[in-house]
Amino acid sequence: MCTVLLNVGLVIKMGHYRISGEARHPVIVxxxxxxxxxxxxxxxxxxxxxxxxxxxxxxxxxxxxILGFLNANPAPHLKARVANYGLMDQIAALHWIQQNIALFGGDPNNVTLAGHGSGAACINFLMISPTVMPGLFHRALLLSGSALSSWALVEDPVNYAVKLAKEVNCTIPEDVGKDHEQIVDCLRETQLQQLLEADVTPPAYLSAFGPSVDGVVIKADFAKELVTYFKPQDLQSFVGPVNANMKRSEATLVPKGSNPYDLLFGVVTSEALWRFSSNDIQAGFEGERRDKIIRTYVRNAYTYHLSEIFFTIVNEYTDWERTVQHPINTRDACVAALSDAQFVAPLVQTGDLLSAKPPQPGQESTNPKTFFYVFDYQTKEGDYPQYWIFSV
Structure with a gap:
């Protein structure tokens, strides 16, 4: 193993490699x-x-x-400022790879990005970012995450910046939109440990500090890029009447022009299982607790028609053939609903949008290859008993 320090403070760890003559090996990041x-x-x-x-x-x-994604800019559409430093770090690493990976036996023209969860969402944002030069990477593996999940894009980052400023006793200007630089200056003068210890908790199923529109890495007018792909009626066939009410825009994941990346995306069994307590997992729960969990998700992830969305979800994930709903079955259905809402449906929708551009009349499709997988194998010695694991 060897370690390479990038000039932006990143650490890259190289696995074992072999150099045979002029042969270059594929690179996976x-x-x-x-x-x-x-x-x-x-x-x-x-x-x-x-x-x-x-x-x-x-x-x-x-x-x-905070160090990677703090965004106190209330008007990125008017005055763009870099806020997605975590994504910029990833872009810097990709530039370093292009310039140096051949020395380690790697092929700079065969670079694949792979990410899990929030890492997959980061890759999805890099796929559409105007700051990513063509050729920095060539394929993408999105594992259980995408830019469309409720936790992937922070809709109101200034709100969390103000909460952070209050936690560390910064003076909040009367007009945050006009004088937000005062908040930034105060936070810069605050000790790092104090910033890290501040309690800024987002609503359930959302993120406080994560990718957000900054006008640079993620453009403020990214929704216009959909015009390159679809007519409005075509888009509606993908997002449907319910997802159209999501707080985040479906346009966040579509690259301008044709998608240049081969794509593999997929999910595993019970994606949202980690959100449940050990007692929920062991004993299950009744419909009242299921309703509370689903209502919380709908309230935080959607803007309009909240009651209709809630009742639609409950109806879809209730086994009406059972006269009595056992706590274990109620738990399984609730896990399935959250897994589909937060991971499966957004990721499938991402794949649909990235692979949906039709070929021109009389021409074959030139779209890169797209593959989808579902991994539902469970071992007897796994973390959770086999008898209650279900497939997506």
Whole structure:
């Protein structure tokens, strides 16, 4: 193993590689997930995959939380300022790879980005970012995450910046929209430990510090890019009458022009399982708790028609053939509903939009290849008993 320090403070870990003459090996860059506020690329050892598959495997660290995604700019459409420093770190790493990976036996013309959860959402944003030059990467693996999930894009980042400023005793100007620079200046003078200890908690199923529109990495007018792809009636066939009410725009994930990246995306069993307590997992729960969980998600993730959406979800995920709803079945249905809403449906919709541009009349499709997988295999020795695991 060797370690390379990038000039932006990132760490890249190379797995084992072999150089045979002028042969160049494919490169896979893994962007870690779990959260926009914690985790690291360090635990992921790429040496096994690199050895068996003749790949150059790279993991990286990027700025997270407040340091990676604080955005106090109330008008990115008027005055663009970089706020997505975590994404900029990833872009800097990709530039370094293009310039140096050949020295490690890698092929700079065969770079694949792979990410899980929030890492997959980051890749989705890089796919449509105007700051990403063509050729920095060529394929994308979106594992259980996309830009359309409720937690992927922070809709009102200034609100969380103000909450943070209050937590560290900064003076809040009367007109935040006009004098937001005062908040930024105060936060810059605050000790790092004090910033990290501040309690800024987002509503359930959303993110406080994560990717947001800054006018640079993620453009304020990205919705206009859909005109390049679809007529309004075509888009409606993808998003449907319910998803059209999502707080985030479906346009966030569509690259301008044709999608240049081969894409593999997919999900596993029970994506939202980690949100439930051990008691919920062991004993299940009744319909009252299920309703509370689903209502909370709908209230935080949608803007309009909240009651209609709630009752539609409950109706869809209730087994009406059962005369009595057992707590275990209620729990399974609730896990399935949240898994579909937060992971499966947004990711499938992402794949649809990225692969949906029809060929011109008389021409074959020139779209890159797109693949979808569902991994639902469970072992007897897994973390959860086999008898209650279900498939998506």
């Amino acid at each position: 893994y962007i870690h997930g779990e959260s926009f506020e914690w985790n690291s690329g360090n635990p992921y050892d790429g040496s096994v995959l690199a050895s068996y598959a003749d790949l150059v495997v790279i993991t990286l660290n990027y700025r997270l939380g």
